[in-house]
Amino acid sequence: MSKPDGGTAMHRTERPLGLPRWVAAVLPLVLLAVVAGGFFATTPFASLDTGGEPLPDVTVTHTTLPDDETIVLHVTNNGPDPVTISQVLVADAYWDFDVRGAGGDATLAPRESAQVVIPYHWNPGWDLSFALVLSDGATIHHTLVAPSESPGLTTDLLVTMVVVGLFVGVIPVALGMLWFPFLQSMSDRWLHAILAFSAGILGFLAIDAGFEAFELAERVPGAFEGPALVALGIVGSLLAVQSVSAWRQGRADDGDAHAESGLWIAYLVALGIGLHNLAEGLAIGSSFALGRVSLGAFLVIGFMLHNVTEGPAVVAPLARGERPPVAQFLGLGALAGAPVILGGWLGSLAYSPTLGALFLAVGVGAILQVVWELRGMIGRRGRAGTALNLLTFLAGLLVMYVTDLFVAL
């Protein structure tokens, strides 16, 4: 290649078209504003307006039952026009209701959310159907399956979530980390196999949570573009965690010994699992909040089995080299397991399908990056695609599939 002519290049980039740089940057925006303003002022497409109105698009995102005489429907207007909820049918009968959170009336502006509060003596376990009748006669239907009372915000609930989080998140991960001395005693070949097994575990979590996220996305109000939100969450968190990893790589290349250690990767794994467990906690918490689940001993044990396999995944990268201080292990365990508690609180207090789908997606992206990282770690010391590694990766997928059967929420 020829030597760059620095002087000429500098001249061109500083004064494009002979204008100062900032003018060149702003000019397209100014022109866009002028065109848009002109469009509104002259309405050139008026002749195309045949009077066709956009259809009302209202979603009932979820239902809460604060007591046995009250039903609350959480509704969002996805459409471009305001809608007015004029009547409410419960089980095919006109019923009393009150719209709250829509500025004092029953009209929802575009993208506005509100609660429809219905005084109704419902029965635990007896399905109810609702129809919101809009001012133009359109109906929005919703079915409440097997209603049960929502616990609402109480200290008891917060404490319950901490206990549940400890049992399904922190304790199993900590127990799993106790395999560390055993991992240290392993040969490279078997340690890599264990790392592949961890990758399998994480891979299954990514698959499972990915499907759940897209399933939940169907209940996200249309205005928030559920599937796109999930895709954005996955790619976004993948890139975010990858950028942290790349920054570490840069430090390592510059000769920072700390950055080269397995501890970094262990923290990345813990972060990925933590984000996943946050989504798991969110699911548990929201199930509680919606009264959807009786978290029996069986379910808790299922979660423990499921999550105990996450422990060795976190500590496996540390098996070579110096054993880090115990405080680091505590930090790893807390980062991986404790988010269940946080998720439980969030889920039980401020549940919405939008939040749930986004959190699941973020967890998926983080996990995918970690799987990539683990592959790189094995590859640096040997060959990643050995038969043993592939088989243990598969074993990881299978173990998670089997333990997942115990925790169907």
Add this chain to the structure above:
Amino acid sequence: MPSLNYPDAAALTARLEGRLVDSLRSELTTTRRSVLGGLGLAGGAALAGVGRADSQGGTAAGHDDDSHGNFGAVGEYRDLAFDPHDYLTRFNTGHGESDNVPQDVYEEDGRTVREFTLTAVDTTITIAPGIEFSAWAYNGQVPGPTLRAVEGDLIRVHFENLGRHAHTIHPHLRNLDPSMDGVPTNGPGVLDTGESYTYEWIAQPAGCHFYHCHSLPLKEHIHRGLYGAIIVDPDPKRVAERPHEYCDFHPSQITDDLRADLVAEAESRNHAYAANDAINEMVMVMNGFDTNFDGDNEVYAVNTRAFAYGVGETDGQGNWEAGETKRPIQLDRTRRHRVYLINAIEFDPINSFHTHSQFFNYYDHGTALRPTHETVDTIMQCQAQRGIVELDYSTHDPGLYMFHAHQSEFAELGWMSFFEVI
């Protein structure tokens, strides 16, 4: 209700329990509601099994019977607390006819008072073999107790609500006091849990009448089981004085023969007269149950239990056996038979009553003493409509005669019954 009194009831119960537990176990572990501790919809498969061969009786029957000759739900009823055969003829006139209905009859201000205590409770009833239904019931039974009075009597009902929901009793009578109408807007309104009220109604007009809860939502409160029959017997003395009120003739058209006929009919309807003893009277309440909250009935019946008046086993060629809990209604062909028929169905606009090989006279609402429909074999009733069916099998050969709703769907979902004429 007094329970069944079969000699081998205990052995039967044990055997049925074993059979039902076996058939229910697999279902119970998988249904959502059983997980949630709610209804045992376990027997859903039983209804789906309509048409299944039930001919383990051992007779070598025709080869095509299994797929065409048999019908009805599989299995027997285990819960014997309610006996639909007993319900047919259990009339409460104030003389203590039912253990579960406190009642009294006395004179007050020159008028006969028939006093009953009705209590609304939440309970579970069996509507088909193995299928339970969460019911709201007057005195624990669906349909509620049959109340019977004579035209002009005072019916005094002490009502106490022990259910979780607010309830009332609304009578289909000519009631002149709005506060006694049993609706949310009048008198005491709805009665919350633990509240009680005494309703007083004049027994008028004569006929086959209906009472039910009028709390909202109405569909729920009725189809959960809060309804029953009120039979008001005509007073022959009043009929003799005002015969034109009991037929569609003008007073000027009443002849002595017509008057005598009307009085004779009134005596046959009035439980205090000997003429009434000669007639076999039965109450049939056509009802249905929505077990899965879809606003449609999964089980139809007369007197709550699907196929309760069906046969136990049959090969479709005249060889049949009564089941222990599913058996035909026996009719003595030397007697006349009268059905007080009430339609308590919800979700479906109409119901019907059809007799095989038989035509009958029908008295719509039972308020007239001359038939409103003569020589018909099918009548229909809208929701809450009722009437009296007069049946005569004296010239029929002995044997099984079907009667059922002639909506085939209702019949095959449970409202299918037999008279066994002997």
